[in-house]
Amino acid sequence: MLLEGVTLTLTPDQGTTLNISQSSERSRGSKCTVCTGTGLKKSCSRAGSDYVVLLTDPKAAVNIEFTCPKPEEVFTVEVVREIDCTTKSCNGDITPIESRTGTLPLQNFNRTFIWNLKAPVPRAFHLDFTQMGMRQILPSERCQDQHTYTLLALQRTGEAAIGTYCRNGSVSGAQVLNQGRLSLEVTGGRKLNPTMFNVSVGEEIKSLAVLKVTLPEGTSSSELLSPNYPNSFPDDDQMEWKFVVPPKHNATVVFLGQTQPQCLKKEPAVEYHHGNGRFAVVKKLSDPQPAQRRDSFSLILRNCEMNRIGDGSTGLSLRFKVSAKRRSLPVMCNVDLRKERRLSLHIEKTNLMSDCELKLNSVIQEKITVPSGKISQLSFQDCPCQELLLTAIRIIECRHWRGCPAAAAPVPLTAPVLERCLPAPLGNVTWILRPPRHGTVELLPTTGDLRQSLPEQPCNGSVTLTVAEDDDGTTVGQFCPQGAIRKVQVHTNVSITASASTMGGKERWPFAHPLLNISFTREIAERYIFTVYPMKGVPTLLATPSWPVGMKSYSTVSWIVVVPSKLEAHLMFDNISQPKCSNRHTGIRVQILGSLEEMYSRREDEEAGRKITVSESFYLNMSNCMPERGDFSVLTQITLHKDKNLLLTSILSAVAALLVLMVVVLAVVCVVIK
The missing domain is CATH 2.60.120.290 (Spermadhesin, CUB domain)
Structure with missing residues (x-):
């Protein structure tokens, strides 16, 4: 039984190369093939192998025949263009328009648009992202609009991934030394939403690449990654970010995560250049980074000559954040x-x-x-x-x-x-x-x-x-x-x-x-004196000075406690801390006002009674020694109640009066009887 195939007609633009290949290892088991041409000039791929269709004749229609009904499930498409720059200009811009690249019939396929860019040494090519701006993401992530950009630098030692980006961000430009590649991945079934980027001849740079980051006005935050993140930054190389800080704004750099290599020569470091860039501030990756910078600045990440032989060498990687905030008027x-x-x-x-x-x-x-x-x-x-x-x-x-x-x-x-x-x-x-x-x-x-x-x-x-x-x-x-x-x-x-x-x-x-x-x-006479008027039935808490720390050495404190008539004060020492004294003794004394006799007196080497009752106004005095160890502190609770002795006297008086009355009545009765 023959399966129905699909034939697509493509009309390419000049200089466009289409690569059609198996989309995954799983799809390599498919028997679907792709063919071009007719009759004796017909050429087909072998099942399970890649096939490259080179379209060079502009505006000449080419038929692409697939031997399966859903070739987009088997094949992916790469659309490749070359852009070369001289010392003065470049021969093209980034223009991802499917009608011009001839890929409009391939819209159901996963497509990758690739621009290979080259500038004369030691110049860089410059990509202008100011029309929309780019936001860096992790290489494993994909953009929500299913348009994901990747920028590579091509060196003699191999490729270095500058970063993966989505649209709408703060990265406004990029310069890549000599050679590089910009790719745009678009998910199958998604219509290409074109964004044009101007390509021009850049500066003579010493870094692998230079990214321009334009921080927006107001409060913002931009996360950035070192090249090849989370893998190692290239050996003995450097990367530069130029941050444009809006007027009346402050910018702060925070390192969110990093790995450091084992070095043979030099050390990894970051350089900060401000203003004209003549003077640099060099910091280690472990140092605090600049905060609240007022002006635009450059950050250069330098790698050392790494020792890649040891198993524990992870190389250099850095993830950092630059935030900006508007400065208010003074x-x-x-x-x-x-x-x-x-x-x-x-x-x-x-x-x-x-x-x-x-x-x-x-x-x-x-x-x-x-x-x-x-x-x-x-x-x-x-x-x-x-x-x-x-x-x-x-x-x-x-x-x-x-x-x-x-x-x-x-x-x-x-x-x-x-x-x-x-x-x-x-x-x-x-x-x-x-x-x-x-x-x-x-x-x-x-x-x-x-x-x-x-x-x-x-x-x-x-x-x-x-x-x-x-x-x-x-x-x-x-x-x-x-x-x-x-x-x-x-x-x-x-x-x-x-x-x-x-x-x-x-x-x-x-x-x-x-x-x-x-x-x-x-x-x-004392260091401190407090005059206290407790309220009936309401506990009053009195703590020694400096509570809960102990009193000063040799210091004294007195509380003059006023007890109204017909009431008595119930004292309770809730919390007593006694030191070991090297000179003199601590003292807790209670003395009725106007009396020389002490109702209560205890030293640190004596067992202290916890409760005492006083029926008149009194002094509560405490004094400290010179402690050898420990502290002297006391928390006292005072509560006023009715005087029990006064209550007992009232009861006895009432009983006595009743007895006298009974005797008088008895005497009267006896006289009447006689």
Whole structure:
């Protein structure tokens, strides 16, 4: 039984070569053949072998006969053209038009259009992709529009695959030294969508090839591969990429993956050329690559002379990404601190990888400190408000008691009002408080008492106050509103930092009222004194300074706990950490106000009772030794309840009154009976 064949009539363009071959090893088992000519001039392929049809006579129709009904399942077609360049011009462009190449009847076949290009040594031929641009893909991938381009460089040592590309990308041009090949694969049944590329004589280049990559405006990212990727880059050769960065944009290079060879001579490296290209920055592949470059630049990948004998030598390969981002216009802001006494403004980036550029009086700074008493010109470029932290620092200091405002009356701590042109709100406000010699800093909350921020009771509100010793930074504690601490006294210089925890966007500082009033008072006996007013039935947690870290050596702290009448305080030491002391002892003492007698006293070498009940206002005092090892820290819980002794007295009084009444009644009854 004879199978119906297919005959196609082709009319080629001049200089076109058609190669018709078996499409795969599997198809080589087919008995389908291809024939040209008629009669005695008829020539046919042998089943399972390749067959080349050379069409050279322009506009002369040629019949191609296939002996099977679906030859596109057996054969593939290559359409080859030659383009030669002189020192001045080339004799053709890349024009993939099926009607001109004579392949329109072969549309159902998988087709590869090939252009062999040649330029005189040492010149390159230049391909202009600006009409559409190309995007590099892995050699194993294919383009979604089923039009896949491959660019090869032809050397005396063999072929080098510059890359595989799809349309619509940032690669806008290519120069290949001396000889090369551009191919376009089109899937069978897919109509050729022609894109024309101009071919011209290129420059005298020293690299295997030079790719021009034009980064688009706005945010973009382009991935690129070294030649022959994922296999090795050619031995002792180099490849160049020229990146065109749009005005007012920054570009960043990131290496995504690489393999490095075993070298006999030299080392693999990358060179970066900027501007006129006279000066190069050379980096190893393992070095951090340039980030936030403002201008166009070239990247040259150099290979070494490789040792290909060892089994473990993988050669050189590189996969990298170049991203670009628009630089915003700088935001200018003049900050006037001429009337702000002892106030400075500090601005820093919260993201070390940020594109943000800070300038103070036209000088680029990593951090900005705006001094008091001056007008300063600030500039912010590409600085989102989320990536900036603004801290205002005010110093309140008195060297002598006479004429000291903070010694005469409480001074409110308010946040400064800053210029609205600043791109971010105040995040922190710090007050540095320095009383006269031997003085004490006294802190009084203005809107309710304070509580310590502890794991058991964290500060979840809109502001947190961090109190620390200004001399060495030792933390006294973190505090927030709605607690029982009515006054804090610290016998040293103090820094207080207020942090707004619910700020977002460019909202201004959320508190117009003072957070604290401060006073400078005379010397106190302890390092720290807290005055506490617990509330009935509500546990109050008190932690030693620096919690959970231990107290400073030899330091002391006292809590003056006010217990209202008819109530008693239940103390519970929840968490006690004791050191081994090398000098002196730690101490925990409880003493009624106005009494010299201690109700409770324990050292680190004594067993500490965990609970104690006090029915009057009292001192809770703790002191540290010089620890040899370990730390001294205590967490105390205080809860007020009704006084049990007072309740018992009331019950006994009621019982006594009842007994007296009964005796009186009994006496009256006896008199009546008599």
